[in-house]
Amino acid sequence: MEHIIEMKNVSWFREGKTVLKGVNWTVSKGENWALLGLNGSGKTTLLNMLNGYIWPTQGEISVLGEKFGEVDIRHLRRSIGWVSSSLQEKLYGNEKAEDLVVSGKFASIGLYEKPSAEDYNRAKQLMEQLRCSHLAGRSYQTCSQGEKQKLLIARALMGSPKLLILDEAANGLDFISKEGLLDSIEELSKQPDAPHLLYVTHHTEEILPIFSKTLLIRRGEVFASGYTKEVLENESLSEFFEMPVHVLWNQDRAWLSKK
Numbered sequence: 001m002e003h004i005i006e007m008k009n010v011s012w013f014r015e016g017k018t019v020l021k022g023v024n025w026t027v028s029k030g031e032n033w034a035l036l037g038l039n040g041s042g043k044t045t046l047l048n049m050l051n052g053y054i055w056p057t058q059g060e061i062s063v064l065g066e067k068f069g070e071v072d073i074r075h076l077r078r079s080i081g082w083v084s085s086s087l088q089e090k091l092y093g094n095e096k097a098e099d100l101v102v103s104g105k106f107a108s109i110g111l112y113e114k115p116s117a118e119d120y121n122r123a124k125q126l127m128e129q130l131r132c133s134h135l136a137g138r139s140y141q142t143c144s145q146g147e148k149q150k151l152l153i154a155r156a157l158m159g160s161p162k163l164l165i166l167d168e169a170a171n172g173l174d175f176i177s178k179e180g181l182l183d184s185i186e187e188l189s190k191q192p193d194a195p196h197l198l199y200v201t202h203h204t205e206e207i208l209p210i211f212s213k214t215l216l217i218r219r220g221e222v223f224a225s226g227y228t229k230e231v232l233e234n235e236s237l238s239e240f241f242e243m244p245v246h247v248l249w250n251q252d253r254a255w256l257s258k259k
């Protein structure tokens with residue numbers, strides 16, 4: 001498999017509206033990408049498409065080397081983790097943190113078996129890796145937003161995905177929790193068995209240096225795509241936001257202000 005994601009001229013029309021238009025995008029093996037766009041730019045639609053929940057009106061999609069239309073999408077989904085603050089927040093309540101993490105193994109294959117001691121060991125390891133092992137024994141609903149995000153990432157990793165989508169993962173987090181989560185994501189990316197990461201965000205400064213490539217999407221079209229350092233610069237971002245902005249690079253992250 002050469003490409004992790006390949007979209008060729010992908011469009012999606014709905015209710016007389018063009019939601020995605022002529023999207024060409026290739027994620028090659030070994031790359032971690034950020035996806036940046038304003039509200040309503042088409043990010044969620046794109047993610048729904050990658051996961052096969054919606055079908056392109058035009059164009060071709062391959063994910064993990066499997067071409068849509070020729071592959072059993074439910075099978076493919078087992079290899080894709082999708083952590084979304086808005087979607088998954090509502091799903092769990094009383095469950096203990098470690099049970100929630102362990103359940104990721106079964107969620108991805110859509111059946112429930114009694115988890116083995118080995119499964120719990122793996123869950124513990126993942127919680128340690130994400131620096132949230134102190135949450136064992138706590139019920140999910142009593143955890144903070146930042147802690148919940150880490151548990152949901154650990155849960156997604158339990159299914160050993162090859163592609164992990166982090167969808168507005170730092171939404172609603174305070175400064176400390178956000179930086180803590182970003183540190184964990186950076187560490188995760190350095191593990192030998194790390195999945196390919198796709199980090200979806202509204203904020204340039206959340207794009208860590210591990211995301212060497214960035215896709216800018218605006219009004220359903222690819223505005224720019226390429227090396228993060230080249231994409232996140234004054235001229236291109238001012239045009240992207242249709243407002244003069246200044247980018248300050250600090251510790252390899254792009255901090256934005258109005259000019």
Ligand SMILES: Nc1ncnc2c1ncn2[C@@H]1O[C@H](COP(=O)(O)OP(=O)(O)OP(=O)(O)O)[C@@H](O)[C@H]1O
Pocket residue numbers: 014015017019037038039040041042043044045046
């Ligand atoms: N099923 C649908 N039918 C009609 N229009 C839709 C549908 N789904 C999305 N849209 C429209 O397509 C556009 C893109 O929506 P999408 O949710 O993909 O944006 P987004 O980038 O994820 O936004 P946000 O950052 O606010 O979550 C919006 O204008 C939205 O109203």
